Amino acid sequence: MNVSVIFVSMEINDGVFNQLAHLARLRFSEAEKASIQHDLQRMVAFVEKLNELDTTGVDPILHMSNSVNVWREDVVEGSVSREAALANAPVQDEAFFKVPKVIKK
Amino acid sequence: MFSFTGIKDYHNALLNGQTTCVEAVHYYLNGIAAQQHLNAFIEVYKEEALQRAAMLDAALPGQQSLQPLYGVVIGIKDVISYQDHGLTAASGILRNFVSLYNATAVQRLLDAGAIIIGRQNCDEFAMGSANENSAYGIVRNAADPERVPGGSSGGSAVAVQGNMCMLSLGSDTGGSVRQPADFCGIIGLKPSYGRVSRYGLIAYASSFDQIGIFGLHLNDVALALEVIAGEDAFDSTVSTAPVPAYSEQLQTQPEKPYRIAYFKQALEHPGLDPAIKEQTEAFIETLTAAGHLVQAVDFDLLDYVVPAYYVLTTAEASSNLSRYDGVKYGYRSPVATDDLTDFYKQNRSEGFGAEVKRRIMLGTFVLSSGYYDAYFTKAQQVRRLLTQKTTAIFGEFDAIISPTVPAPAFKIGEKSDPIEIFLADIYTVFANLTGIPGISLPLFTHPSGMPFGIQVMTSQMNEVTLLSLSKTFMQIAAKD
Numbered sequence: 046m047n048v049s050v051i052f053v054s055m056e057i058n059d060g061v062f063n064q065l066a067h068l069a070r071l072r073f074s075e076a077e078k079a080s081i082q083h084d085l086q087r088m089v090a091f092v093e094k095l096n097e098l099d100t101t102g103v104d105p106i107l108h109m110s111n112s113v114n115v116w117r118e119d120v121v122e123g124s125v126s127r128e129a130a131l132a133n134a135p136v137q138d139e140a141f142f143k144v145p146k147v148i149k150k
Numbered sequence: 151m152f153s154f155t156g157i158k159d160y161h162n163a164l165l166n167g168q169t170t171c172v173e174a175v176h177y178y179l180n181g182i183a184a185q186q187h188l189n190a191f192i193e194v195y196k197e198e199a200l201q202r203a204a205m206l207d208a209a210l211p212g213q214q215s216l217q218p219l220y221g222v223v224i225g226i227k228d229v230i231s232y233q234d235h236g237l238t239a240a241s242g243i244l245r246n247f248v249s250l251y252n253a254t255a256v257q258r259l260l261d262a263g264a265i266i267i268g269r270q271n272c273d274e275f276a277m278g279s280a281n282e283n284s285a286y287g288i289v290r291n292a293a294d295p296e297r298v299p300g301g302s303s304g305g306s307a308v309a310v311q312g313n314m315c316m317l318s319l320g321s322d323t324g325g326s327v328r329q330p331a332d333f334c335g336i337i338g339l340k341p342s343y344g345r346v347s348r349y350g351l352i353a354y355a356s357s358f359d360q361i362g363i364f365g366l367h368l369n370d371v372a373l374a375l376e377v378i379a380g381e382d383a384f385d386s387t388v389s390t391a392p393v394p395a396y397s398e399q400l401q402t403q404p405e406k407p408y409r410i411a412y413f414k415q416a417l418e419h420p421g422l423d424p425a426i427k428e429q430t431e432a433f434i435e436t437l438t439a440a441g442h443l444v445q446a447v448d449f450d451l452l453d454y455v456v457p458a459y460y461v462l463t464t465a466e467a468s469s470n471l472s473r474y475d476g477v478k479y480g481y482r483s484p485v486a487t488d489d490l491t492d493f494y495k496q497n498r499s500e501g502f503g504a505e506v507k508r509r510i511m512l513g514t515f516v517l518s519s520g521y522y523d524a525y526f527t528k529a530q531q532v533r534r535l536l537t538q539k540t541t542a543i544f545g546e547f548d549a550i551i552s553p554t555v556p557a558p559a560f561k562i563g564e565k566s567d568p569i570e571i572f573l574a575d576i577y578t579v580f581a582n583l584t585g586i587p588g589i590s591l592p593l594f595t596h597p598s599g600m601p602f603g604i605q606v607m608t609s610q611m612n613e614v615t616l617l618s619l620s621k622t623f624m625q626i627a628a629k630d
Contacts (some may be wrong), residue, residue: 055521062511069468069514070475070494071507081508084568088512091569092457095528098535105530106388107539109343109357109585112232115386125250133247142478147490 054093057086152177154316156367161216171203171210171221171265174316178223178267181314190305190314192228193236194268199223202265218377220263222370224376225315227306228269229276230361231350232256237461239352240284241274243474243481243501253350255361255378256317262377267315271305274323274503275471276354278302279329279571280287280560283505288562291334293600297559300330303364307334310364317386318364318376323354324459325555325578327362327607328590332554335601337593337620339363339371342611343585344389346375347382355466356387358459358582368624372396372617391611399614400621407442408619411547421573423557426602429594430553433604440626444551447543453533456572459579461516461529468513474498476494508568533583539586544609549619551606552577554590559599577605586610589620593627 055061062082066073073081127140136143154160154174163169182194206221226232229239233247238244252260259266273283281289281304289304290298292312299308303320307330307396310318320327331338340362351361365371371394377399380393385389412434417427434444476482476497483496502510516525543550555574565571587610590603604625608616 055302057515058376061515065511065514065518067491069507069510070472070491070517071502071506072495072499077504077507081504081511084508085511085515087569088460088508088572089515091572092461092512092516092525094457094527095454095461095525095532098451098454098532100528100531100535103526104532105531105533107530110389112344112387112390113477115390117383129250130478132250135476135480135482142220144477145488145493146488147493149488 054090057082057089153227154313154366157219157222157316157370157373160316160592161220164216164221165213171206171590172200174221174223175199175203175265177268178313178315182268184316185312186294187295188292188308188312189271189287189359190289190308190312190532191268192223192238192240192286192305195235195266197437199265199267201446206263206265214489217263219259220374222264223267223316224259224264225241225267225270225306225309225318226256226301227272227320229272229321229352230256232266232269232302235404236269236350238285239275240272240286241502241506242285243498245285245481249350251350253361254347254382258378259319259374270303270309270318272320273302273304273326274506275352276302276323276326277467277505277509279574280565281327281330282562283503285503290562291559291600293335294559296561297600298333298562299561300333300555302326304330304361306364307331307336307338310334310336310366317370317620319378320362321351322360322362322365323358323463324561324575324582324583327364328554328578329575331364331590331592332603332605333559333600335603337365337368337371337592338590339375339586341375341379341613342389342587343582344387345363345379345587345611345613346629347380347385347388349382349384353470355463356470357466358463359583368617369400370621371547372400375613389611394467394614396613396617400617403618403622408549408622409547410437410442410444411447411543411550412444413550414446415449415452415454416552416577417446417554419452419576421556421576422553423596425597426556426558426594430604431566433593434624436552445547447547447584449539451532451539452576455583456534456576458529458536459575459583460512460572461525462533462583464509464513465517465526466513468510468517471502473508474501476501482495489528536580537584539607540586548615549606549608551604554578554603554605558598558602568599579620581607584610587613587616588618591620591623593623
């Protein structure tokens with residue numbers, strides 16, 4: 046028996062868009078938002094093509110490697126120096142990474 | 151006058167005193183200087199490369215045989231770590247970042263005697279198909295500077311195409327080595343997933359990413375793979391399978407004809423350029439005439455590969471790129487805030503480019519609560535169907551061939567529709583979805599004057615057959 050499935054594309058409305066932007070820790074200007082929201086709507090509709098395939102009972106692939114439990118000996122080795130670890134920090138004081146004070150009284 | 155006809159010839163010339171490493175480096179530095187308008191390099195290590203070349207020249211007298219990549223001049227895509235050198239993924243968010251260590255692949259190049267000449271332009275975080283998404287500007291195709299070089303490893307392809315280095319390392323998540331190789335008329339190899347360590351490669355989509363190699367000569371590509379492939383304590387996903395001597399095995403061709411499949415739907419695809427279709431079909435006839443068995447197989451999943459690819463890679467990207475928060479490294483906004491979430495948002499929004507944000511948003515969507523199963527799990531199931539189908543095909547065939555890209559290099563700025571751009575990945579994403587190796591070979595010329603290639607894919611970890619078959623193809627097409 047052929048079953049036809051009518052799939053209504055998920056709508057990326059303002060509420061969904063704003064929630065996604067928050068989850069992704071991104072912020073958009075109004076102009077950027079209009080363009081990206083439009084593209085996102087089309088991209089979501091595009092990937093929904095997958096719903097045409099019957100995947101009932103198909104085991105999802107979680108890892109591409111066939112290896113299981115790749116062990117190695119635990120060897121004590123040096124790591125990076127403090128100086129090297131701090132070298133790429135936007136703000137640091139040679140001992141710590143510095144960030145804005147965000148803890149409020 | 152220096153000329154490069156392959157590493158073997160170069161090494162003979164070094165041993166016979168006909169050339170020097172310094173001469174080679176000067177030749178490539180001149181090539182870079184004369185073609186700055188192509189914007190292939192983000193940074194050139196001029197003094198360093200010359201110093202290393204001089205050191206290698208000084209060590210030359212008395213040597214009977216050379217290390218595999220002795221004096222070989224190589225460029226690396228700006229997503230691969232080279233200690234004490236800049237590393238930006240062509241993104242504003244990493245503008246002043248300096249690598250603390252070498253990627254395993256880079257370490258092995260250096261250990262084999264290579265000279266790293268610079269880091270190459272690419273699409274931001276390797277996301278793109280035209281090299282138009284770089285914080286360092288677009289890259290131009292050396293065959294026609296009004297056209298794109300492909301992406302995301304566009305700079306790496308153009309550097310080899312335009313004689314600015316002997317080999318390049320790129321990265322291929324959905325075709326980012328094979329597609330620019332096709333557009334630029336050179337060889338581009340994506341090894342099997344797990345053949346080359348990803349340690350030190352900036353992550354885009356970890357279950358897809360693989361370091362790949364660009365070159366002009368198949369033997370050189372095979373040799374470079376031999377050097378960089380294999381087990382690595384820093385990457386638990388890399389295969390522990392022994393690395394065959396690819397470059398030696400290439401010299402002995404099997405006697406028996408190859409069994410080669412192509413997807414019926416791929417050559418009948420409405421998006422395929424007629425001239426590419428025609429020349430690919432003609433090549434299939436040539437292969438058949440040469441005694442190989444070439445057969446069409448039914449592949450009704452073709453239209454699902456690009457959607458599955460974009461669900462899975464954007465999901466992995468949204469997760470991988472969450473690390474860029476402006477705290478320990480990377481861009482930090484000058485805008486003051488006392489709210490932590492606001493702080494992250496400010497740094498990320500100012501640091502990332504538009505395409506990266508688009509993909510993070512799609513990835514966040516497919517992973518978000520309520521949509522996860524319908525999109526992400528669904529795509530993982532489709533990936534399973536694809537690998538099952540692939541295993542079945544390789545039970546009967548040695549290789550699958552297809553065009554690499556459905557159309558030749560397009561004009562800069564000509565394409566902006568994301569879906570249209572995604573669809574151009576239709577022939578390349580399959581290898582990344584299934585973890586198999588693929589190569590683009592520069593066999594053809596389009597009526598537009600641009601080069602284009604054929605893609606060959608073999609079963610997982612079977613680079614030996616892939617490279618042997620490539621050699622056969624190049625010989626049949628009289629390109630080797």
